[in-house]
Amino acid sequence: MVLVPIARTMETVLAESGRAAQNCNIVSVAAAQRAATVCLERVLHPPGLCCRQQASWDTYKPFPVITIPVNLRSTHEHDNIVSVRSIGFLPVCGVAGRTKEKKTTGGGREDGGKGREKEEGRGEEKEATDDELRLHGSKKGHVDGGHGCARDKDAGMGTGRRKRDKQEGRPCPDDPGATSQTPSLFRKKKKGVQWKEDTGEDSDASSSSSSSSSSSSSSVTISGSAPTLVLNGTRRQHEEDEMRAFRRRLRIKARGENVPDCLPSFSLLPCPDASLKRTLLRNIESSQWKEPTPIQMQALPVLAMGRDLLATAPTGSGKTAAFVLPTLLRLEKSEAKLLRNGPRALLLAPTRELASQICGEVQRLAAGRAFKVAVVSKALAATKDGAGQGVFSGYDLLVATPMRLLQALREGKVDLRRVRAVILDEADKLFELGREGKKNTAGESLEPDKSFLGQVDEILAACTYPEVQRALFSATLPPLIHDLASSVLRDPVSVSVGLASNRSNYTHAAAVPESVTQELVFVGREEGKLLALRQLLKQGVLPPILVFLESKERARELYHELCYDHLRVDVMHAGRSSEQRAALLEKVRAGAVWVLLCTDLCARGLDLRAVNVVVNYDLPPSCVTYVHRVGRTGRAGRAGRAVTFWTERDMEEGGSLRAIANVIKLSGGQVPAWMAGLKKGGKKKGREGGREGGRVRGRISTRTAWDVEKAKRRKERRPQKGGGTEKK
Numbered sequence: 001m002v003l004v005p006i007a008r009t010m011e012t013v014l015a016e017s018g019r020a021a022q023n024c025n026i027v028s029v030a031a032a033q034r035a036a037t038v039c040l041e042r043v044l045h046p047p048g049l050c051c052r053q054q055a056s057w058d059t060y061k062p063f064p065v066i067t068i069p070v071n072l073r074s075t076h077e078h079d080n081i082v083s084v085r086s087i088g089f090l091p092v093c094g095v096a097g098r099t100k101e102k103k104t105t106g107g108g109r110e111d112g113g114k115g116r117e118k119e120e121g122r123g124e125e126k127e128a129t130d131d132e133l134r135l136h137g138s139k140k141g142h143v144d145g146g147h148g149c150a151r152d153k154d155a156g157m158g159t160g161r162r163k164r165d166k167q168e169g170r171p172c173p174d175d176p177g178a179t180s181q182t183p184s185l186f187r188k189k190k191k192g193v194q195w196k197e198d199t200g201e202d203s204d205a206s207s208s209s210s211s212s213s214s215s216s217s218s219s220v221t222i223s224g225s226a227p228t229l230v231l232n233g234t235r236r237q238h239e240e241d242e243m244r245a246f247r248r249r250l251r252i253k254a255r256g257e258n259v260p261d262c263l264p265s266f267s268l269l270p271c272p273d274a275s276l277k278r279t280l281l282r283n284i285e286s287s288q289w290k291e292p293t294p295i296q297m298q299a300l301p302v303l304a305m306g307r308d309l310l311a312t313a314p315t316g317s318g319k320t321a322a323f324v325l326p327t328l329l330r331l332e333k334s335e336a337k338l339l340r341n342g343p344r345a346l347l348l349a350p351t352r353e354l355a356s357q358i359c360g361e362v363q364r365l366a367a368g369r370a371f372k373v374a375v376v377s378k379a380l381a382a383t384k385d386g387a388g389q390g391v392f393s394g395y396d397l398l399v400a401t402p403m404r405l406l407q408a409l410r411e412g413k414v415d416l417r418r419v420r421a422v423i424l425d426e427a428d429k430l431f432e433l434g435r436e437g438k439k440n441t442a443g444e445s446l447e448p449d450k451s452f453l454g455q456v457d458e459i460l461a462a463c464t465y466p467e468v469q470r471a472l473f474s475a476t477l478p479p480l481i482h483d484l485a486s487s488v489l490r491d492p493v494s495v496s497v498g499l500a501s502n503r504s505n506y507t508h509a510a511a512v513p514e515s516v517t518q519e520l521v522f523v524g525r526e527e528g529k530l531l532a533l534r535q536l537l538k539q540g541v542l543p544p545i546l547v548f549l550e551s552k553e554r555a556r557e558l559y560h561e562l563c564y565d566h567l568r569v570d571v572m573h574a575g576r577s578s579e580q581r582a583a584l585l586e587k588v589r590a591g592a593v594w595v596l597l598c599t600d601l602c603a604r605g606l607d608l609r610a611v612n613v614v615v616n617y618d619l620p621p622s623c624v625t626y627v628h629r630v631g632r633t634g635r636a637g638r639a640g641r642a643v644t645f646w647t648e649r650d651m652e653e654g655g656s657l658r659a660i661a662n663v664i665k666l667s668g669g670q671v672p673a674w675m676a677g678l679k680k681g682g683k684k685k686g687r688e689g690g691r692e693g694g695r696v697r698g699r700i701s702t703r704t705a706w707d708v709e710k711a712k713r714r715k716e717r718r719p720q721k722g723g724g725t726e727k728k
């Protein structure tokens with residue numbers, strides 16, 4: 001199939017394609033004018049795989065189009081004709097035939113012109129319905145195909161050719177009888193190509209699926225000369241090939257039964273409610289998002305279909321909108337929307353900050369609609385509900401951390417029986433086993449299970465709606481957690497974006513955005529870190545900067561060192577109140593704080609878009625933590641820099657330094673070769689220095705060990721006020 005922008009003639013395209021002119025058999029113009037956007041990929045010759053010289057995604061432009069099916073010799077031969085990518089599901093129709101008549105192209109252009117007018121004048125509601133039908137591979141495609149056939153006549157298909165087709169028993173595009181008998185699917189056999197006849201019973205699923213094939217009752221094998229083909233809306237093999245190539249280019253991997261095709265444009269959002277669609281598009285536009293990111297392209301249609309999903313994509317790649325938009329569509333569809341007798345969607349996140357951020361995103365994207373959205377908090381749970389139905393019964397969508405929601409659930413303040421969609425952001429964290437709850441001497445639990453996994457399990461069990469949809473999102477999903485997470489999903493589609501492999505480090509490397517420059521900096525000993533940080537700041541880096549430390553004690557200590565350096569510095573850790581934390585994030589966003597010292601509380605999900613540099617003052621305990629910390633910069637395609645300090649001690653311990661070096665190497669960074677030889681594993685003793693197993697790293701201070709010792713001795717020698725010496 002060749003797609004031509006309206007302003008161009010077919011001759012131009014053929015002339016530019018060189019040898020393509022001899023290979024193309026152009027006979028009909030199909031009804032693709034209604035496709036709102038296509039991507040035009042320039043002709044590639046010498047012939048090769050059509051996607052090899054793909055320009056960047058940004059260079060794609062929407063074109064009104066006409067489609068001209070060409071004769072395909074085999075499944076793969078279209079590569080060397082004119083390689084123009086179509087995105088979306090353009091209904092294809094018409095017999096391929098050889099013609100050089102000018103009329104063909106003239107007709108095509110004329111037709112395309114009409115199509116353009118038509119497209120511009122089309123109402124939004126209609127467009128939404130069509131788009132949705134297209135997405136779900138509905139029979140609408142057949143109708144379009146029919147239109148296309150009718151146009152073929154006008155397009156000037158040679159009558160001689162038509163006659164010849166009939167004599168040779170080939171189906172003809174403008175022969176209505178031929179349409180239903182048209183072979184619609186082909187499989188390559190050892191010899192020739194096997195064509196399967198379209199039985200006319202093609203289900204919606206068959207045309208929407210990229211992984212499954214349409215079924216048909218009989219098949220005809222055509223070998224020898226180029227087979228002629230008429231398709232009327234049924235998904236063709238080469239369209240599936242194109243979709244596969246498209247996914248390959250954007251590094252999208254989708255696994256599962258009947259995976260819907262990618263959504264190339266927000267304008268194709270499968271939303272039957274035209275006014276909701278208008279609102280969403282307006283809000284998307286005001287966010288200045290031009291097109292969906294790869295994860296949004298694939299996750300949106302999957303979730304809109306109501307399927308369970310397991311999605312992994314790099315940090316800062318727009319996963320939040322990938323689940324928020326379909327959740328809003330689902331809320332609108334839900335029949336209980338007016339009753340408001342319990343939330344209908346649930347978004348879970350591991351930290352309160354992330355939950356608030358997600359809630360903000362929901363409110364922003366749903367602005368102008370009457371959805372009621374809230375973050376589950378202690379304060380909200382404490383408010384009185386007049387109707388006595390539970391304080392959260394009036395909300396459509398709740399965003400929560402598992403612990404807070406579970407508390408509300410146990411206190412009977414929330415009823416989750418009507419929840420239709422549960423989305424877990426940072427799913428690998430939410431499936432972490434964590435520390436067990438405290439036990440008494442008999443081994444009985446004194447406290448409820450404190451692990452996220454236990455809490456999530458209880459919440460999922462409370463969502464008893466029969467067709468509840470579940471979706472898990474994260475940038476990292478270690479294999480063990482992956483298996484555990486998959487076990488809660490029903491017939492899921494699994495989507496990953498980036499370099500994917502079974503080797504977990506590849507996955508971790510893939511989770512770091514390509515726009516982030518990663519560096520490992522040797523600082524000798526602990527004391528060297530402060531010097532190195534001051535040097536880095538002195539050299540001049542663009543604020544805001546995030547500096548990660550392994551514990552709140554160390555974050556405080558570093559704050560006390562830097563607060564006299566005339567820097568706009570502040571510190572964020574779990575020891576600060578939630579109000580203080582929220583205010584601090586606002587300050588960073590507003591540019592009032594330039595250097596934010598923080599713990600891993602800020603490592604996941606936080607979208608401080610402008611962060612230019614991340615400094616790992618303390619080496620992250622694992623490469624998963626490394627990936628999330630580093631992911632606070634380089635968001636949404638922006639450039640970022642990540643500097644990781646390491647000491648002799650880190651090298652002796654091996655473990656995470658080796659893994660992190662590997663991640664940097666796999667993402668194209670420079671690391672010394674010997675780091676690959678560092679010892680594996682070796683978890684640090686007394687993790688999170690100063691909290692559990694005692695302090696592992698020394699104090700952060702500019703005073704040398706000699707000064708500290710001297711001061712100590714002086715203090716000991718000094719006589720106490722009461723005449724005695726100071727107690728040790």
Ligand SMILES: Nc1ncnc2c1ncn2[C@@H]1O[C@H](COP(=O)(O)OP(=O)(O)OP(=O)(O)O)[C@@H](O)[C@H]1O
Pocket residue numbers: 287288289290291292293296313314315316317318319320321474475604605606607609631635636
């Ligand atoms: N289609 C889009 N085009 C441009 N920017 C987008 C698009 N979708 C989302 N963004 C922006 O990308 C940034 C990162 O998005 P988001 O926070 O959803 O990333 P994420 O994948 O969830 O990251 P993390 O894994 O760190 O949680 C946000 O500032 C968001 O506004």
